[in-house]
Amino acid sequence: MTSLTENVSVVLVEPQDDINIGNAVRASKNFGIEDLRLVNPAHADRDRIAISAPRAHETIDRMGRFETLDEALDDCVMTVGLTARARSAHWRVVEPEQAAAELIAEAAKGRRVAMLFGREDSGLPNSALDRCQAVVTIPTNPDYSSINLGQAVLLMAWEVSRAARKMQAGEVVAAPVSAPQNAWHSEFEPAPMAGLTRMFGQAEAALEAIEFVKGSSNDHIMRSLRSVFLRARLDTRELAIWHGIFKEIVAYMRRKGIEP
């Protein structure tokens, strides 16, 4: 199995059933993914997880546990989220093969990437999709479309391992000619999610400071703003500039004696 898959993380958001966590562990491990992360799981009892993931105690014990999705994604430069729902215009929607190719292209540069899976009954909330560079839908029979968590993980782990093998065999993994992010080659590193999260927080503070948004009416503006930056896939230098811009809006007004 390829080492490229070692840079891929499987992130389960609020998994409710430990048997499903075990299925996800097993499916990930089958295809060389050893890094699993749980965000706010309902139980996550290691022995119950091991029922459906036999001989995987080491992987289970190493699983990261986080209270918030932002913490779980801190070191990731690219995240894709699985969803079954019809899309709005906010997100870039790709098929599993395309997502896997893009993830492995980043993983091949030694960067950590993540695949997000939501809770069994409700999937990923919009706030989680807002943290993704792309959203993945698995094309299924419209008359019989329900895929469970373990199966979705299996399918994505399979796609990622296949993309990794292709890349290591020297094949062109993806031909996403029209995708803007692939037309973009920066001399700087891609911005890590932790930095983007901080910048988004600073942006919201700035928009509030100029009274462009107020309280709960922020949501659709902030979603739009995140979407633009995630699609553009900022590098670290750009991230620094934008962070600086939003910070300066607040700082300038303070200097002028306006307390937001």
Add this chain to the structure above:
Amino acid sequence: MTSLTENVSVVLVEPQDDINIGNAVRASKNFGIEDLRLVNPAHADRDRIAISAPRAHETIDRMGRFETLDEALDDCVMTVGLTARARSAHWRVVEPEQAAAELIAEAAKGRRVAMLFGREDSGLPNSALDRCQAVVTIPTNPDYSSINLGQAVLLMAWEVSRAARKMQAGEVVAAPVSAPQNAWHSEFEPAPMAGLTRMFGQAEAALEAIEFVKGSSNDHIMRSLRSVFLRARLDTRELAIWHGIFKEIVAYMRRKGIEP
């Protein structure tokens, strides 16, 4: 879902556990395969099968039941058999993607093709592999390779449905290079360049207002800012939001009596 998958049959040889049969039914049906055949199953009780394949009674009731594999394959022009074991020289061994491409190429000619899966504990016997045009092994982590019956069916059904979609999209199936996908589909029109130019002007005015940039030192900042927005390929609604943000920075300061 494509009708090409209607010509694909999933054949389970001596399945021992009805829950696994149900998982196979569900996974097949997820990807448009409705024809399942059982060869000499241990039980095959429809209600037990339905536990893991909810709302699939019709498909379950239509399942063919055969005493011998030869009878089950009578109408098939091509058969591939799944196996985890090391190969002898007897069989042509292919990966799932290749097998799916070959099966769908036949299915597209209106011919029936089959995928064979063996019993849970021992897999397919040599006598079954001898009836296959190709033998399929799923490349897994050698240290953790065990895939269960339902997962193997899911993975092959997925591959077959993907090959079918590619063929129907006019792609050459046997040369599986991913299609360039248009990355970003918005319900709004793409922002026209004239509007972007105005927004960039407004942005520069805002950055000057907060003294983030001054005079000729603007150039590299403005270049970076343009680059981000052009890569993200804004739609008209997003353009309006960003124009509004930059305009409001200046307007807010004016309202507060700060003249840039």
